[in-house]
Amino acid sequence: MNLRPEIQRQRNVRQWIRGAADSNQNLYLPNKWTEQKTRQVDDGTDSEGNRKTKAETYYIDWDYTRGKVSVVGDFGESKFEQGFNVNMTYTDGVGRERGGSKAGTMHHNGHRTFGHASMGINHSNYQMTPNLSTLLMTGDNGQNRVKVQNGLIKYQNDAALFRKKQAAIRYWDNYALSWSFWYLIYNNDLMSMDMMTLHFQYIEQNPAVKKIPVVYMKELRALTGIIARFNCNPCVGYWYLYWHDLWLNNKDLKTIKKNEAAFNPGSPESIAFKPMGRQQTEEYLKKLGKNVLGIKQTEHLNRFFAQIDVIAKTYPTRIVVQGQLLNDRNSKYVVPLNDDGNSLFVGFASNTVKTGANPTNVAIIDPAVGHPGVWVRPMQSI
Helix, strand or coil: CCCCHHHHHHHHHHHHHHHHHHHCCCEEEEEEEEEEEEEEEEEEECCCCCEEEEEEEEEEEEEEEEEEEEEECCCCCCCCCCCCEEEEEEEEEEEEEECCCCCCCEEEEEEEEEEHHHHCCCCCCCCCCHHHHHHHHHHHHHHHHHHHHHHHHHHHHHHHHHHHHHHHHHHHHHHHCCHHHHHHHHCCCCCCHHHHHHHHHHCCCCHHHHCHHHHCHHHHHHHHHHHHHHHCCHHHHHHHHHHHHHHHHHCCCHHHHHCHHHHCCCCCCCHHHCCCCHHHHHHHHHHHCCCCCCCCHHHHHHHHHHHHHHHHHHCCEEEEECCEEEECCCCCEEEECCCCCCCCEECCCCCCCCECCECCCCCEECCCCCCHHHHHHHHHCC
16 A cells, blocks of 8 residues: 555655754744733722722734744654654744734744644645645745755655664564564464474574574474364363363372372373373273372362363364265364274263263364374474
């Protein structure tokens, strides 16, 4: 849109106005203003002979000829900041009184600041109105134009220096770590290891940063593997968060601390990475000890699997084989099968029981990871 002719025209007018401001010269543009004032004047004497005064209202009709243009941003700290607030200040006002006891008295050197409207500036379109044309071009038999052009050259030189300075700052910031890193890598939970490697290879400039995928290859493969598993299905994500939270807030308990490898998500053997059904979960925990989650272990598991059941119903899975939809429960999770018909899933709830205690879904599909083997290998490389 910035290349449209009308936008270019408006931009040029704004730059000429900035040139008028940077000229720091008095520019010819007549303006008028009537000032209303009051003063105390003599009103004779009272009954006791004391002098009296009364308030008198009078007017001064001011004529202004030449003033200086000012353009400031919204914060007034730099002419290159956001905002385009324009005014024109005069100090050459000549005024004549009227309507009072001193009508006809002349005043000089009047000060007055006029806003953009009095200068003929319409911020909605920047059309070349008569007042604006006088200010930027024809005023003082063309002397305004010369002053504005000189100011425009100064503004453009200042802008070029400012741009160069900012570019240097941005360059070194970007050299340390590119701005795109935060959008493409840091805030992108769908980033694969291959895509990440390409980013560091071709986008990042800092040699030390470019080596990150090489130096931390094992850690990053494990991390992207965890994220891919987490994203494959809401039930899998909830499973991970539950056990992660359990470890984070209960790792000081004796039974949890004793089985750190089984509960700490920092361990590849953690239950957080092993979604399973209710019966399998109980058998897994039983091997670790009696009621390792506390005396209310059964109650906790009941609530846990009941919530998984709710999530599974809210986000059911659709399985597609050779373009044919096998089951459709209005889900956005569409998962194709292998050519040989073997489904790509993790046995998350293969041993289901009644609703309220266990999830009713029989499988959690894992399109991003493929199958458990792909998941286990990067985890073991931590």
